[in-house]
Amino acid sequence: MATNEMRIIIKMRNLVLLLLIVFCQTGMAAESSVGVSPQTVTASVGDTFTIDIIVDSAGSEVYGAQYELYFDNTVLNATSQAQGTFLSQDGENTNVPADLINNTLGKIVYGEHKIGQVLGVTGSGVLASITFETVKSGTSALTLSYVMLMDSTTKELAITVSSGTCTVTEPGATPLTMPDYTDISIEDANNMIESNPEVIMLDVSARDEFDAEHITDAIWIQISNASAITELNEYKDWNLIIYSADGAESREACSVLIEHGFENVYNMVGGIAAWRVTFPIFSAPKPIATEPPAPSPSPTPTMATSSHPTPAPSSEDNEDNKLLGFEVLFAIAGIFAALILKRNNEGR
Incomplete structure (x- = not known):
């Protein structure tokens, strides 16, 4: 009698375990x-x-x-x-x-x-x-x-x-040995930064572009400056993520670093232009335009032309007149714009 009860208990436990496994597999939807x-x-x-x-x-x-x-x-x-x-x-x-x-x-x-x-x-x-x-x-x-x-x-x-x-x-020719760096997306770059403390982001864009905006904690480097590259030698075992304004100049910079013996080199495709859509950046404050002082009236005007200089358009006005590229078309599609806005807000 005791043996039969034990068998029933074991079967019930196995049935419960099986149901739990099926339930967990059903609840875990594949991506x-x-x-x-x-x-x-x-x-x-x-x-x-x-x-x-x-x-x-x-x-x-x-x-x-x-x-x-x-x-x-x-x-x-x-x-x-x-x-x-x-x-x-x-x-x-x-x-x-x-x-x-x-x-x-x-x-x-x-x-x-x-x-x-x-x-x-x-x-x-x-x-x-x-x-x-x-x-x-x-x-x-x-x-x-x-x-x-x-x-x-x-x-x-x-x-x-x-x-x-x-x-x-090349048909009939010995294939060239290509630089051993890796292209990564902005998402992969962000994941690498969050999961690995030994990561450095290097900005190889022009200095004025870096001063205007750059990824937080990124380091600006002039890739043509050999002494600047030498200063990075202590980080040869670290992961180096290289980016530029739009991702074009960073490829050449990756090749230069490979030639100098760096092994863990990653090119962030799309550059800061792609990064800013999803993740935060540091932007320098823009100068506030001021009204020019009005000139003193002339006691004996001799010409009918205005003595006030015509103010030049501000850099902000010029920026407003520029096409933003690919992001403009995404903005046109309202259904995608809602998602982009949502991501930007979460990134901040």
């Missing part, structure tokens, strides 16, 4: 993902190839998506970006407020969302396809950054992001 496919590309100089940006919703409904992709513009040249079928798979219309290629910066931007009060889509598929032509031998990261998925309530979904790499070789 949606966005990634480059294929993740590894090998090509020869003069070739063209296409990568897909794949979205897997992992059961969540997706109403809109956006990404930035950075590449080495000395190795690759982006020729086109085509809309995929992921968001329109249900036959509903979508809008593409951002579809831009900038080969000068090595930057691609894409944003798409559904239209009207409809539910998002589920499953997996191609959000967009990008075609490149190879320029010279070398290795270029295909780094996804500022990636967002949202549902029909404008809630941002938790996601995992997978970037890619392209290696280009």
Whole structure:
């Protein structure tokens, strides 16, 4: 009798344990993902190839998506970006407020969302396809950054992001040994700073640009100054994150540091222009414009022209007249602007 009761108790315990396992697995929803496919590309100089940006919703409904992709513009040249079928798979219309290629910066931007009060889509598929032509031998990261998925309530979904790499070789020639630095997104850079105390951020932009704004605790360095690089020798075992105004000059700076024996060198793609969208920066206060004093009236005016000088436009006025680049198109799409504003507020 006691043996039978013990068997029943053991079976009940096993059943409870099994139910707990099933409940935990059900409650732990998988994250949606966005990634480059294929993740590894090998090509020869003069070739063209296409990568897909794949979205897997992992059961969540997706109403809109956006990404930035950075590449080495000395190795690759982006020729086109085509809309995929992921968001329109249900036959509903979508809008593409951002579809831009900038080969000068090595930057691609894409944003798409559904239209009207409809539910998002589920499953997996191609959000967009990008075609490149190879320029010279070398290795270029295909780094996804500022990636967002949202549902029909404008809630941002938790996601995992997978970037890619392209290696280009010269037919019949010995492949060049490329600088061993790593391209990282602004999100990866921020995670590295928060999780590792032995990280230094180096700003290699012009000094006046650094004085105007820079990432908090970043150190300005003139990369052409050999003595300045020598002063960094005590940090050779640290992780060095290099950035510039827009991410273009930092690649060259990374190569210089590699040549000087630094091993843990990371290039933050997009530079401070990408960083400021999501994370805080230090900005120097702008001078306050003052009204020029009115001249004393002349007792015997001889001309009808005004004696008051015409004030020159302030630097703030000039800034207002400039296009901000890719962020302007994101602002046009209200559904993405809400998410960007939300991120900025959280970053502060």
